[in-house]
Amino acid sequence: MTRPDPNGQMIAASPAMLRIDEELRQTARSDAKILLTGESGVGKEVVARLVHRYSSRSPKPFVAMNCAGVPDSLLESELFGHMRGSFTGAYRDKPGLLEQAHGGTIFMDEIGEMSLRMQALLLRFLEDGDIYRVGSERRTSTVDVRVVAATNRVLLDQIASGAFREDLYYRLNVIHLLIPPLRDRREDIQPLVNHYLRVFSEKYAVSNPELSPEVVDSLAQYNWPGNVRELKNLAERLIVRSRGGVVRLEDLPPALMRQPLPSARVLPLRQPGGEHAPVVAAARTTPPASDVAAQLFNRIVADRESFWSVVYTPFIARDLTRNDVRGIITAGLQHTRGNYKMLLELFNMEPADYKRFLNFLRKHQCHMPFQQFRTSEPIRPLAGGPSLV
Ligand SMILES: Nc1ncnc2c1ncn2[C@@H]1O[C@H](COP(=O)(O)OP(=O)(O)OP(=O)(O)O)[C@@H](O)[C@H]1O
Numbered sequence: 001m002t003r004p005d006p007n008g009q010m011i012a013a014s015p016a017m018l019r020i021d022e023e024l025r026q027t028a029r030s031d032a033k034i035l036l037t038g039e040s041g042v043g044k045e046v047v048a049r050l051v052h053r054y055s056s057r058s059p060k061p062f063v064a065m066n067c068a069g070v071p072d073s074l075l076e077s078e079l080f081g082h083m084r085g086s087f088t089g090a091y092r093d094k095p096g097l098l099e100q101a102h103g104g105t106i107f108m109d110e111i112g113e114m115s116l117r118m119q120a121l122l123l124r125f126l127e128d129g130d131i132y133r134v135g136s137e138r139r140t141s142t143v144d145v146r147v148v149a150a151t152n153r154v155l156l157d158q159i160a161s162g163a164f165r166e167d168l169y170y171r172l173n174v175i176h177l178l179i180p181p182l183r184d185r186r187e188d189i190q191p192l193v194n195h196y197l198r199v200f201s202e203k204y205a206v207s208n209p210e211l212s213p214e215v216v217d218s219l220a221q222y223n224w225p226g227n228v229r230e231l232k233n234l235a236e237r238l239i240v241r242s243r244g245g246v247v248r249l250e251d252l253p254p255a256l257m258r259q260p261l262p263s264a265r266v267l268p269l270r271q272p273g274g275e276h277a278p279v280v281a282a283a284r285t286t287p288p289a290s291d292v293a294a295q296l297f298n299r300i301v302a303d304r305e306s307f308w309s310v311v312y313t314p315f316i317a318r319d320l321t322r323n324d325v326r327g328i329i330t331a332g333l334q335h336t337r338g339n340y341k342m343l344l345e346l347f348n349m350e351p352a353d354y355k356r357f358l359n360f361l362r363k364h365q366c367h368m369p370f371q372q373f374r375t376s377e378p379i380r381p382l383a384g385g386p387s388l389v
C-alpha cells in the first residue's frame with residue numbers, strides 16, 4: 001500500500017501555498033497530528049511527505065496508506081499486522097504498516113472511508129500507540145509514529161450522519177490544513193506546468209516544448225476540476241504527443257481548447273435604472289455535487305477514462321444514482337457551454353456514440369437542457385458545493 005515518492009517536490013508560488021509551506025515547517029517541529037482536507041488532486045499527499053521531510057523524523061520511514069476500497073479484514077492486517085495462523089494464508093508473523101513506520105510518519109489517506117469498526121481500532125491505537133496484531137490476544141508492541149490523515153470528504157457531515165466518530169475526528173484534527181483547489185491559486189499554474197513539462201521531457205528524453213501564448217492563457221484561465229493531478233497528466237500527454245517545437249491550442253484537449261472561457265468577460269447588462277453596467281460573468285466550472293460524482297468526473301477529465309466505463313457501467317449495475325449521473329453531465333456541460341457534441345469528446349467517447357449517449361441520457365432522465373449552460377450567469381451545482389471540510 002506504500003507508494004514511492006513520485007517526484008517529491010512541492011511547487012508553490014501562490015501566497016496560499018507559501019503560507020502552507022511556512023505552517024508545515026512550524027508544525028514539523030512538533031508531533032501534533034495533522035488533518036489535511038481539500039479536493040481530489042490538490043496535493044494532500046505531497047504536503048504529508050513534506051511535513052515528514054521537514055521534521056526530525058525524516059531519516060525514519062514515511063509510510064502512506066489508502067483507506068478507500070480496502071475490505072476491513074485486509075485493512076486491519078495491513079495496518080496492525082498479523083500473527084501466523086490467524087487466517088488462511090497467514091504463514092508467518094507480519095508487522096503492519098504502523099510498526100513499519102516506527103519512528104517516522106504514517107499518512108492515512110481517505111480516512112473518511114474507514115468503517116466504524118476500523119475507526120474504533122484506530123482510536124484505540126491513538127490512545128497510547130499500542131499495537132494488537134490480528135490474531136494476538138495481547139499487545140504486540142508499542143510504536144511511535146506521527147499520524148497525518150487526509151480526506152476529500154466533509155467529515156463534519158459524516159459525523160452528523162453517524163458515519164464518522166466525533167472523538168476520532170477531534171483526535172486527528174489537532175492541526176487542520178485546508179489545501180485550496182488550483183483554480184483558487186492561479187499563481188501556481190505556470191510554475192507547475194513548467195515543472196512537469198521539464199520532468200516529463202526528461203523522462204521521455206524529448207526536448208522541452210515551447211507553449212504558444214494562447215496555450216499559456218488557456219492554462220491560466222482553465223478551472224482545473226482535477227487540480228494538480230489533471231495538470232500533471234496534461235503535461236505528460238503534451239510531452240508524449242509532442243512533435244517538438246511549439247504546443248498550440250489545437251494540441252490541447254477539448255476542455256482547454258474552448259478558451260478563453262468567458263471567465264472574465266465583460267457583458268453589458270441592463271441595470272434597473274436603465275444604465276448599461278459592466279458585469280463580470282464568472283464561468284465557474286464547479287465540480288459535481290457529490291463526492292462520488294466529483295471523483296468520477298475527475299477520472300474522466302483528468303485521467304481520460306471513458307464515460308462508458310466510469311459512469312454508464314456502474315449506473316446500469318445500480319452502483320450510481322441518477323443524481324450522480326446528472327451531476328457529472330452538468331459539470332461537463334459547464335465546460336462545453338452546453339454543447340453535447342463537445343461533451344462526447346470531453347468524456348472520451350467516439351463521435352459515433354452520439355446517438356447512444358443521448359438515448360441513454362433521455363431514457364434515464366439525465367438529459368439537461370443545453371440552454372441553461374449558454375447563459376452568462378454562474379452555474380450552480382445541483383446540490384452542495386466542493387467537498388471541503
Ligand atoms: N504543489 C505541487 N507540486 C508538485 N506536484 C504536485 C503538487 N501538488 C500535487 N502534485 C502532484 O499532483 C498529483 C496529485 O497530488 P496528491 O496525490 O498529493 O493529491 P491528493 O490531494 O492526495 O489527491 P486525492 O484526494 O485524489 O488522493 C501527484 O502526482 C502530485 O505529485
Ligand SMILES: [Mg+2]
Pocket residue numbers: 044045109
Ligand atoms: Mg491522496
